Amino acid sequence: MFTLPDFREKQILFIQPEKEKEYCLRIKNQNIAYEENGKVVNQIPCGKVISLFVLGEISFTSVLLRKCLENGVSIHFLKRNLETYATVGSEASGNYLLRENQYALSDEERMEKARLIVKNKINNQLSLLTSCGMKTISSENLPLLEYRNVLFQKIDNADENRSLLGIEGDMSKKFFQEYFSDIDWRGRVPRGKIDSNNILLDIGYTILFNYIDSLLRLFGFDTYRGFYHRLFFQRKSLSCDIEEPFRCIVEKKLLKMRHLGQINEKDFSYSSKTKQYFLKYEQSTKYAKLFTEAILEEKEEIFQYVKAFYYHTLNNEGDFPFFDRDH
Structure with a gap:
């Protein structure tokens, strides 16, 4: 290790x-x-x-x-x-004690970990909004801190995965509208390729996902066995779970790239056949490098998170890890 x-x-x-x-x-x-x-x-x-x-x-x-x-x-x-x-990829697949503990989690234990993941993600979304000087979300009449407490109470009261997905999805929609309000935001459509912003988020999330998946497998986790993203054929549910608190890295980088003028709309084209935008092949490395730099800036924090999650799962040591964007 x-x-x-x-x-x-x-x-x-x-x-x-x-x-x-x-x-x-x-x-x-x-x-x-x-x-x-x-x-x-x-x-x-x-x-x-x-x-x-x-x-x-x-x-x-x-x-x-x-x-x-x-x-x-x-x-x-x-x-x-x-x-x-x-x-x-390299992986410690022989770590059977770790995987036994992964598989042995009860439904309530999985639900509790899912609640913590969603809280962490929302906390970082609100931190990004605060960093932009926002005091409230336009559709709400509460200060961000009070709104956070309301959301956390709803999360604590959620008794099924579907309820958590609804809370997270609603908050993410509001977050994207507020955080990207000055860059011609048209909505988040994963893998929909409706514009350059969505394409770039997909690129950043893909690199982040694969990086986290690599770390989890190095520690010996079965990355197909998650607790928030439910089991589905060929879906690495655990990697999807652990990615959630770190998505803010990609979102912050996209806004910074817009503000610094690092995105050229001529790098993208529109296909009338598929009715989708796409990034020109020769420009792929340019944007992958920018997102990779942002992820590497946080690589130690991501490593420490996965390491803490490893000991928490293997020996039930310490609290469930928390990634604070304001660290």
């Missing part, structure tokens, strides 16, 4: 091979080497990488795969729209 000093050196790599050229990833002298037409154009020690994202066509060697698994490196292969189609 990684310690925090070890983890501080870990990086996320994002690789986008150009078309019409031959690219390969291989191991050279314990380094991950990125080759273009047989020549090394970049390299980094394998032990300094936690996640590797590959967008586009590339070759890689079996030695690279083995070394990545030995060093705890997860490799994510992405389509042009940045959707993950395959993942090869």
Whole structure:
């Protein structure tokens, strides 16, 4: 298992091979080497990488795969729209005691953890609104702190998952409308691609999700067994759960990118056939890099959260972790 000093050196790599050229990833002298037409154009020690994202066509060697698994490196292969189609990752799947405790949770224990996840997410949404100088939500007549207390009471009283989803969904809709009110916000449509804002949020959330999933598997969790996002075929419910408190990282970054003029609408096109917007392939790395930088700024906090969640689950030690955006 990684310690925090070890983890501080870990990086996320994002690789986008150009078309019409031959690219390969291989191991050279314990380094991950990125080759273009047989020549090394970049390299980094394998032990300094936690996640590797590959967008586009590339070759890689079996030695690279083995070394990545030995060093705890997860490799994510992405389509042009940045959707993950395959993942090869290191995991402590033999940690049966941890997984036994995961599977043994009662329905009420799962519900209580779900309540804490939703509270954490809402707390960070309200913190973002406060950071913008907002005192109230326009549709409410309560100061944000009082509104938070009202929502938390509703969460405590929720006795089924569907009620929690309703509370979270209603708050998220209000949050998006308020927080993004000055950037031509048209509503949140996950994977709907109705505009550039939704496309960029999808990109940021995808990178964040895969990063958190990599950490959870390194600690030995079964990421398909969650407690808020219910079991569904091929859905990594636990990774979805743990991502929720950290979505604020992506949302804060999107607003900052807008305010700094880092988003160019010419990077996006509209398809009359699908009636959807899409990000031009050659611009994908630009925005993936911006969101990756934001996630890496919080990488120690994410690591500490997952580590605390590990001990909480394995030994019932300490309180359920809490990510405070105002840390």
